[in-house]
Structures are given as C-alpha cells and as structure tokens.
Amino acid sequence: MTILGIETSCDETALALIETRPAGHELEVRVGASLVHSQADLHSAYGGVFPTLAKREHGRNLIPLLHRLLVKAALAEAPDRFVDDERYASAMSRFNSEFAPQNPDLCDSFSGAAFLKRIPPIDMIAVTEGPGLEPALWVGITAARMLGELWQMPVVPVNHMEGHIVGSLLDETVPTGAWQTLKKPALPAIALLVSGGHTELVKVSEHGYAVIGETLDDAAGEAYDKVARLLGLPYPGGPHISMLAKQAEDAGIRSSVKLPRPMKSSGDLNFSFAGLKTAVLYAVRTASSDGSLAEDWKRGLAREFEDAVAETLTAKVRAAIELAGARTLIAGGGVMANTRLRHECLDIGAEYGIPVLLPSQRLSGDNALMIALAAGLDHSRHIQVQRTLKADGTKRLGPF
Ligand code: KG4
Ligand code: ZN
Numbered sequence: 001m002t003i004l005g006i007e008t009s010c011d012e013t014a015l016a017l018i019e020t021r022p023a024g025h026e027l028e029v030r031v032g033a034s035l036v037h038s039q040a041d042l043h044s045a046y047g048g049v050f051p052t053l054a055k056r057e058h059g060r061n062l063i064p065l066l067h068r069l070l071v072k073a074a075l076a077e078a079p080d081r082f083v084d085d086e087r088y089a090s091a092m093s094r095f096n097s098e099f100a101p102q103n104p105d106l107c108d109s110f111s112g113a114a115f116l117k118r119i120p121p122i123d124m125i126a127v128t129e130g131p132g133l134e135p136a137l138w139v140g141i142t143a144a145r146m147l148g149e150l151w152q153m154p155v156v157p158v159n160h161m162e163g164h165i166v167g168s169l170l171d172e173t174v175p176t177g178a179w180q181t182l183k184k185p186a187l188p189a190i191a192l193l194v195s196g197g198h199t200e201l202v203k204v205s206e207h208g209y210a211v212i213g214e215t216l217d218d219a220a221g222e223a224y225d226k227v228a229r230l231l232g233l234p235y236p237g238g239p240h241i242s243m244l245a246k247q248a249e250d251a252g253i254r255s256s257v258k259l260p261r262p263m264k265s266s267g268d269l270n271f272s273f274a275g276l277k278t279a280v281l282y283a284v285r286t287a288s289s290d291g292s293l294a295e296d297w298k299r300g301l302a303r304e305f306e307d308a309v310a311e312t313l314t315a316k317v318r319a320a321i322e323l324a325g326a327r328t329l330i331a332g333g334g335v336m337a338n339t340r341l342r343h344e345c346l347d348i349g350a351e352y353g354i355p356v357l358l359p360s361q362r363l364s365g366d367n368a369l370m371i372a373l374a375a376g377l378d379h380s381r382h383i384q385v386q387r388t389l390k391a392d393g394t395k396r397l398g399p400f
Helices: 040-046 051-072 085-098 104-111 134-151 160-169 220-230 238-251 274-287 295-324 339-352 369-380
Strands: 002-007 012-023 026-038 124-130 155-159 179-181 189-194 199-205 208-214 328-332
Touching: 002 134, 002 369, 012 051, 012 369, 026 051, 026 369, 040 051, 051 104, 051 134, 085 104, 085 134, 104 134, 124 134, 124 160, 124 369, 134 155, 155 160, 155 369, 160 189, 160 199, 160 208, 160 328, 160 369, 189 295, 199 295, 208 295, 220 238, 220 274, 220 295, 238 295, 238 339, 274 295, 295 339, 328 339
Parallel strands: 002 124, 124 155, 189 328
Antiparallel strands: 002 012, 012 026, 026 179, 189 199, 199 208
C-alpha cells in the first residue's frame, strides 16, 4: 500500500511517501521520499510560531512541495492515469467556492498546478488532524480533502503525537527505496514525548495509548525557546541552548545560579516548566544590571538549565517505567534531538535492561514520514477511521 503523509501542525510543511506490506505479524516499509520545509526563519522575528503566518506559508508551500515529492519518489514509472477534464473542471470550481474563502493561498497554488491532473499510484492519504495550531492544521486537512476528491482516494486522520511515537520504529540507516521491517517494541512501553507544544509520558499497550503524565503549563521545548529568548538567542532556541551548555561542559564552567527542579519529587508523573523560565528571568535581570550578559555566564546558565530539564524529565521517566512495568522505552519530539537527553534515555534503558527506541535526530522534529507510518500501522491493525476530517488543536492520544 502506498501512503502519502501530510503534516502541517506547526511551522513545518512536510510531505512523505511510503509503501507498506505485511510480512507475517510484522509490517515492512519502504520510504519513497520525505521532504520538510521549515518556516523557522520567518517565525524567529516573533520569538515563536505566529499562527496566521504559519497558515499562509503552509498554503503557499504545500503544493509546490508535493510536486517535488512526486518527482523525487520517481512515481513517474507508474502507468499514466489522468483526471478527466470534466471532473477536473467541476472539482476545481467546487474547491474554489468551498475552500478559497478560508484558504486563498492553498487554492491559488492548487488551481495553478497542472501536474495534479496526473493521478499518482497512491492508495491512501494520511493527514495530521491534531494536536497543533488549528489554522495550520486546517491547511493540511483541506489539501488532503481536495487531493482525495480529485484523485478519488481515501483520506485518514492521524494524531500528531502517535506520529512522534511511531517515528522511532523506523531505522533511518536503511537507504531510501529499500524495504525494512518496522521495529516492534515489547509492550507495555513508555513513550516520552517532548516538543515545542507537548511534554507527555504515554503508556503504550496492545489496547492503545494512555497519557499518564503531562506538563501542567509550558512544554519542555517551549521552555528551551523562552529561555533562549531571555539569553538573546534566536528561535528555535533548543539547539542554541544545548550548544552553549556543551561549551560550558567542555570548558568546565558551572553557573553560580541554582535553578529549581520543578515537580521532580511531586509523587506523580506530571511536569511543570513555567517556574523554571521565571527563575531564569530573575537570574538574567540580576546578572545584567548594565544591560548585557557575559558569554561565560550565559554558557553556565544554559548548562544549569539543561541539567534542570534533563533531571526532571528523567526522574519521571524512571517512575513511569517502574509504575507500568515497561519493557521498552520510546522517545520522540523535537527536543529529543538533544544529545544530552538522548544519552540520558540510553542510560535509563541500560539501567532497567530494556531497549530504547529513539528516532534519528532528523526524525525527532516534525515530519510527514511519521504521519504516513502511523496511518500504515493503523491500517495493518485494521483500525477503521470513519470520521469527518476536522482540525483538533487539543486532540489527545487514547485507546485504539
Ligand atoms: O516536535 P517539534 O519539531 O515541533 C513541535 O511539535 O513542537 O519540536 C520543536 C521543539 C522546539 O521547541 C525546539 O527548540 C526544540 O524542539 N529542539 C530542541 C533541540 N532541537 C530542537 N530542544 C533541545 N535541544 C535540541 N537540540
Ligand atoms: Zn511535533
């Protein structure tokens, strides 16, 4: 089965094509192509993602990106099938009356894209329905609906967080175009999901997903981004903070500031990062009485901040593993690109004698490969999704 994945939940427009086939109780996967167009540079002026700008950019970029994807995946070898002229004309006029008022940029690029007349050999379109920024999610959903109608293909919704979980099942060292067997985690598993919008601990069992811990305020990635801003670093802040922290570690610099480890010993599996950001704000105010911060002071603080985040996350991961009797640790989300955190997760796996599944650093952040994969897995589990497609900004993980 060939699946087109579409992801527009935040500031990355992402598309991917995969093929899946059953192999006994396993699922084999072949990656055709995966493309991610980041808007981070545009949002950096705002210090975070600006929803209406994200929506406009998704609308402008999605269809040109689709053209690149289809060329890259070399689907051109498939026999030619075309949308007949009459259906094409009536679909375009309906799209323009139904979708153009809300999505003018998307509809403009759709009607100018003659390549869409050729029907690619795709069996299913998978699109992120949430969680995420609703104006951004709607662009992907609308595009998926238009493509599904034009090409007469089913469209299935995917939970973005499930995408982050299943992204870790793929071996990215297997070359594009080669078949691989998807990793099969021993269940129950604990998944740590850390991104700009979420910080969650999820129990994965044969019955589905259960969120057993989450942040009560800011997400871990959001804390990284806000602290980076306080230190005068660009958005997204995660990679910049961790670079400074590494420099501090290499140079043996320790901060004189001691940040809190919020909720580390709260006795439950929840997190809180807003207080950490406030503590950094006060430290910055005290240290920059003349309006500037010494570079080594910033390095030391970045290291202390990274320690505080890592210590709270790993304390709760250990507690979750013990509570659930987990047999696998899975981690995903943009913050899992963090080298320190990756090492900490591997250490926890060694400590409990359980395997750790980490997505490659590239697949940690938002991408559409994980969305197509989640749809492929749902399909192989015979999960039938029969709902009207609708953006759901606060969508939660639940049972299968
Ligand atoms: O999953 P993601 O790409 O988008 C969301 O769904 O939010 O995550 C983005 C987040 C940003 O907050 C970014 O600062 C953070 O991931 N991030 C990092 C690193 N690379 C990206 N945080 C810490 N260390 C990193 N190396
Ligand atoms: Zn994400």
